[in-house]
Amino acid sequence: MIIGYVVGSATTQEANVLLEKKVRSGYYVTLEYDDEKVLGLVTLITTGSPLVDDNLNDIELIQRIKQMGNKIPFYMKAKVKLLCKLDGKLSQPDLPPVAGTPVRLATREELSNIFSEGTIKIGNLIGSDVEVKLRVNALTRHLAILAATGSGKSNTVAVLSSRLSEINGSVVIFDYHGEYYESDIKNLNNIEPKINPLNLTPNEFATLLEIRENAIIQYRILRRAFKSFLNEIKEKLNQSTINYEDLNNKFREYIIKKVEEVSKTEKRKDSKDEVINKIEDFLDRYSDIIDFTAGDVIEKIRIGKVNVVNLSSLDEDAIDAIVSHYLRKILTSRKENKVKRKTGLRFPVLVVIEEAHVLLSKDSNTLTKLWASRIAREGRKFGVGLIIVSQRPKGIDENILSQMTNKIILKIVEPADKKYVLETSDNLSEDIVEGLSSLDTGEAVIVGNIVRMPAIVKIDKFEGRLAGSDPNLIEEWKNAKEEVEEHSDVLNWGE
Numbered sequence: 108m109i110i111g112y113v114v115g116s117a118t119t120q121e122a123n124v125l126l127e128k129k130v131r132s133g134y135y136v137t138l139e140y141d142d143e144k145v146l147g148l149v150t151l152i153t154t155g156s157p158l159v160d161d162n163l164n165d166i167e168l169i170q171r172i173k174q175m176g177n178k179i180p181f182y183m184k185a186k187v188k189l190l191c192k193l194d195g196k197l198s199q200p201d202l203p204p205v206a207g208t209p210v211r212l213a214t215r216e217e218l219s220n221i222f223s224e225g226t227i228k229i230g231n232l233i234g235s236d237v238e239v240k241l242r243v244n245a246l247t248r249h250l251a252i253l254a255a256t257g258s259g260k261s262n263t264v265a266v267l268s269s270r271l272s273e274i275n276g277s278v279v280i281f282d283y284h285g286e287y288y289e290s291d292i293k294n295l296n297n298i299e300p301k302i303n304p305l306n307l308t309p310n311e312f313a314t315l316l317e318i319r320e321n322a323i324i325q326y327r328i329l330r331r332a333f334k335s336f337l338n339e340i341k342e343k344l345n346q347s348t349i350n351y352e353d354l355n356n357k358f359r360e361y362i363i364k365k366v367e368e369v370s371k372t373e374k375r376k377d378s379k380d381e382v383i384n385k386i387e388d389f390l391d392r393y394s395d396i397i398d399f400t401a402g403d404v405i406e407k408i409r410i411g412k413v414n415v416v417n418l419s420s421l422d423e424d425a426i427d428a429i430v431s432h433y434l435r436k437i438l439t440s441r442k443e444n445k446v447k448r449k450t451g452l453r454f455p456v457l458v459v460i461e462e463a464h465v466l467l468s469k470d471s472n473t474l475t476k477l478w479a480s481r482i483a484r485e486g487r488k489f490g491v492g493l494i495i496v497s498q499r500p501k502g503i504d505e506n507i508l509s510q511m512t513n514k515i516i517l518k519i520v521e522p523a524d525k526k527y528v529l530e531t532s533d534n535l536s537e538d539i540v541e542g543l544s545s546l547d548t549g550e551a552v553i554v555g556n557i558v559r560m561p562a563i564v565k566i567d568k569f570e571g572r573l574a575g576s577d578p579n580l581i582e583e584w585k586n587a588k589e590e591v592e593e594h595s596d597v598l599n600w601g602e
């Protein structure tokens with residue numbers, strides 16, 4: 108069905124179309140010219156009138172035209188981004204369309220050949236029943252899910268991760284707000300956020316204490332003390348002269364005693380004191396995640412599951428400690444498996460980091476950012492993919508965001524966010540980014556190797572229940588009031 112004709116000047120990237128049928132931005136069209144069929148994407152719709160144009164300043168003239176019962180003539184135009192030739196290879200158009208070239212809505216078959224070739228369905232092209240299926244193997248080149256608050260990030264994560272688990276995928280979600288932990292996502296595997304010091308290397312423990320390797324004396328003291336502690340404990344455990352619960356209660360005392368011992372040969376006392384302060388501080392802040400009875404984090408990750416680490420009860424520093432520890436263990440364990448085959452994590456993992464503008468902030472050096480950067484650089488070779496989620500893209504570290512080859516971008520309104528997303532993406536164009544403000548909830552632009560062409564998609568609604576959604580205040584007040592009235596003899600909340 109012809110919807111209009113090319114007018115004015117055009118390039119191999121873009122053409123303007125005078126419409127005779129109504130369409131909305133996000134629709135796909137085809138143009139046949141130069142013996143080729145070219146796929147286009149409507150990125151902007153404008154209207155105007157040859158009679159009542161911007162120069163008209165006389166309101167009475169309009170009123171008189173309306174009073175004579177005449178309709179004011181108007182036109183609708185579409186800006187069309189030329190995507191590719193429908194030649195199987197989806198190559199770039201060699202020539203622009205000339206004025207008068209007819210423009211048709213792309214057919215279901217034309218669109219299915221491009222967008223329905225992937226492995227897992229994420230939704231449908233906007234305004235159509237053409238399924239959009241993602242090419243899952245491309246996820247090792249990482250993915251960013253970006254959107255303003257309330258636009259559908261969590262829904263997208265839930266749909267994506269549950270469908271990945273249905274094809275035996277292994278996803279680890281660091282659940283910042285506890286939304287997935289209590290949800291009814293299929294194949295859910297909840298993991299308690301614990302770290303067992305016996306599974307830490309001295310370097311890891313130093314990193315958790317934020318003792319950097321360039322703090323040479325402190326690092327040396329801690330490294331010696333922790334190694335000596337590990338050797339002694341492992342010996343006692345072999346002789347079963349100590350139990351794990353006891354360790355949980357006496358860890359602080361044991362490790363500080365070791366620091367005192369190894370520091371005897373050190374000239375500078377202040378370094379020892381600094382190390383003890385960092386240990387005290389660490390255990391004051393992280394005591395609820397240190398657990399000698401906890402197994403190795405890698406052993407808790409299951410294949411074909413959505414492995415959710417509930418971080419909602421922890422503060423930002425503890426979250427950083429846990430997430431960085433997991434990232435480090437996952438990357439090193441996958442490397443181990445690649446080299447030794449028989450040991451280490453035996454399957455690829457996709458790791459979802461929410462609140463990426465906090466944990467991967469461009470303005471701070473979190474422990475998580477250190478390892479997320481390594482995974483962004485090296486993870487592809489070892490089957491570790493990052494999926495970062497944020498409602499404030501401009502707060503994310505530029506190097507990390509620019510390595511997220513794939514993007515699912517829902518509604519973004521803030522100009523600074525849009526500009527930053529455009530600057531850190533080499534597969535997004537200005538006109539597509541401009542259109543982000545007009546997306547409705549659950550509508551997204553998907554770009555990168557996970558799709559063959561930029562896709563404007565209505566993401567499927569997650570069938571299950573996600574926790575963490577906004578509380579129903581009226582409902583909760585009503586229930587609480589009824590409870591007080593029912594038990595007024597024992598309860599006197601808020602009276």
Ligand SMILES: Nc1ncnc2c1ncn2[C@@H]1O[C@H](COP(=O)(O)OP(=O)(O)OP(=O)(O)O)[C@@H](O)[C@H]1O
Nearest residue numbers: 255256257258259260261262498548549566567568
């Ligand atoms: N694809 C969709 N189809 C229909 N409704 C959707 C879709 N995605 C999200 N919603 C609805 O929009 C609301 C917000 O969704 P969601 O919590 O996923 O957004 P969010 O960006 O994660 O929000 P926040 O930033 O607050 O976490 C929810 O009520 C959800 O049901």
